[in-house]
Amino acid sequence: MSTITIIGSGNMARGIAARAVAAGRPVEILNRDEAKAAALAAELGANTTSGKLGQSPSGGIVVMALPFDAAREVVSTYGDALAGKTIIDITNPVNFETFDSLVVAPGSSAAEEIAALTPANVVKAFNTTFAATLVAGEIGGQTLDAFLAGDNAEATAAVASLVSDGGMRPIAAGPLKRSRELEGFQFLIMTLQANPAFETFNWNTGLKITV
Amino acid sequence: MSTITIIGSGNMARGIAARAVAAGRPVEILNRDEAKAAALAAELGANTTSGKLGQSPSGGIVVMALPFDAAREVVSTYGDALAGKTIIDITNPVNFETFDSLVVAPGSSAAEEIAALTPANVVKAFNTTFAATLVAGEIGGQTLDAFLAGDNAEATAAVASLVSDGGMRPIAAGPLKRSRELEGFQFLIMTLQANPAFETFNWNTGLKITV
Numbered sequence: 315m316s317t318i319t320i321i322g323s324g325n326m327a328r329g330i331a332a333r334a335v336a337a338g339r340p341v342e343i344l345n346r347d348e349a350k351a352a353a354l355a356a357e358l359g360a361n362t363t364s365g366k367l368g369q370s371p372s373g374g375i376v377v378m379a380l381p382f383d384a385a386r387e388v389v390s391t392y393g394d395a396l397a398g399k400t401i402i403d404i405t406n407p408v409n410f411e412t413f414d415s416l417v418v419a420p421g422s423s424a425a426e427e428i429a430a431l432t433p434a435n436v437v438k439a440f441n442t443t444f445a446a447t448l449v450a451g452e453i454g455g456q457t458l459d460a461f462l463a464g465d466n467a468e469a470t471a472a473v474a475s476l477v478s479d480g481g482m483r484p485i486a487a488g489p490l491k492r493s494r495e496l497e498g499f500q501f502l503i504m505t506l507q508a509n510p511a512f513e514t515f516n517w518n519t520g521l522k523i524t525v
Numbered sequence: 526m527s528t529i530t531i532i533g534s535g536n537m538a539r540g541i542a543a544r545a546v547a548a549g550r551p552v553e554i555l556n557r558d559e560a561k562a563a564a565l566a567a568e569l570g571a572n573t574t575s576g577k578l579g580q581s582p583s584g585g586i587v588v589m590a591l592p593f594d595a596a597r598e599v600v601s602t603y604g605d606a607l608a609g610k611t612i613i614d615i616t617n618p619v620n621f622e623t624f625d626s627l628v629v630a631p632g633s634s635a636a637e638e639i640a641a642l643t644p645a646n647v648v649k650a651f652n653t654t655f656a657a658t659l660v661a662g663e664i665g666g667q668t669l670d671a672f673l674a675g676d677n678a679e680a681t682a683a684v685a686s687l688v689s690d691g692g693m694r695p696i697a698a699g700p701l702k703r704s705r706e707l708e709g710f711q712f713l714i715m716t717l718q719a720n721p722a723f724e725t726f727n728w729n730t731g732l733k734i735t736v
Contacts, residue, residue, distance in 0.1 A: 420632030499710035
């Protein structure tokens with residue numbers, strides 16, 4: 315199976331890596347701090363390698379498990395080295411100073427801004443799944459929904475396969491610009507985690523379409 | 526208990542009325558076509574009255590169970606007659622010609638536009654709950670989530686009480702401008718209902734925060 319490269323070694327990197335391992339994919343962790351990448355790879359077990367940010371990603375799918383600013387910087391730095399690859403953008407460009415808006419302009423999205431910086435095919439995914447739920451692979455006994463958006467059908471289908479092989483339900487919501495709605499709504503969900511009215515919400519909720 | 530006035534007699538009027546009846550509230554249905562209002566009231570049973578659009582609403586809460594254009598027209602026509610009341614705006618201002626955007630500008634919302642037309646306190650609610658799920662009062666055995674947004678705490682609390690008394694979970698998401706995110710995401714959900722990739726979605730899904 316094709317390797318999944320994950321850039322970053324924080325909580326979201328761990329969560330997405332857990333799903334990729336569950337999907338039976340070889341995983342490569344790259345990080346600016348190589349020791350942190352190695353530690354996460356060791357935690358994930360066999361079939362996982364690590365390396366330093368800047369080296370050529372082994373995976374055909376490269377997950378930017380980074381905050382928005384860092385993701386922009388990394389895709390810019392890699393430049394044409396990412397051509398032909400599929401990038402997964404997970405970012406939620408929340409204005410954490412006000413917690414009252416996004417830092418991208420209305421009618422735009424972090425995913426579209428990142429796509430403008432790279433020749434890779436960008437697919438939005440995992441922005442509505444908190445890290446703890448990805449590690450668990452379920453929530454309250456229910457399958458996780460992972461919403462996807464992308465302009466390249468083949469790239470989106472590859473991410474959908476990763477998602478379903480990892481035990482989640484992919485919901486391909488359309489073109490990359492649907493990231494506007496995905497990022498907007500997850501911003502709303504994030505404000506609820508910090509809201510004392512919802513004491514059971516602790517950065518551990520899922521967002522699900524029920525039928 | 527305070528009467529709930531519902532303006533409109535279509536599917537959403539029926540669904541919200543069903544929850545209001547379940548909540549034990551007297552319901553008044555007003556419609557341009559008085560016979561349609563009377564027919565829906567008869568269907569809902571005792572403790573339900575009907576009347577003609579234009580007459581003074583009995584309820585302290587007035588649900589605009591109407592499309593966006595009609596809701597704007599009705600609040601404008603009522604004018605100051607709605608002062609002191611709580612209006613529930615349920616609209617999703619989708620551009621149904623393109624099904625690719627909203628008809629309100631990015632950084633705005635139907636709820637805010639309606640609020641600008643009336644002295645009433647506007648609360649966004651029920652825009653993410655399809656009519657069939659409101660009639661059923663649950664979905665796949667799970668409680669319905671109803672997302673609320675509003676600028677007046679007392680008005681939002683009154684709507685939250687109606688929602689919880691009707692057997693749903695109210696999720697008060699913050700100020701009225703959070704309607705931007707609620708309307709944006711429901712637009713995305715609506716596009717999925719018409720997407721052949723999701724054959725079990727048939728204008729009957731729910732949107733739920735899982736824990």
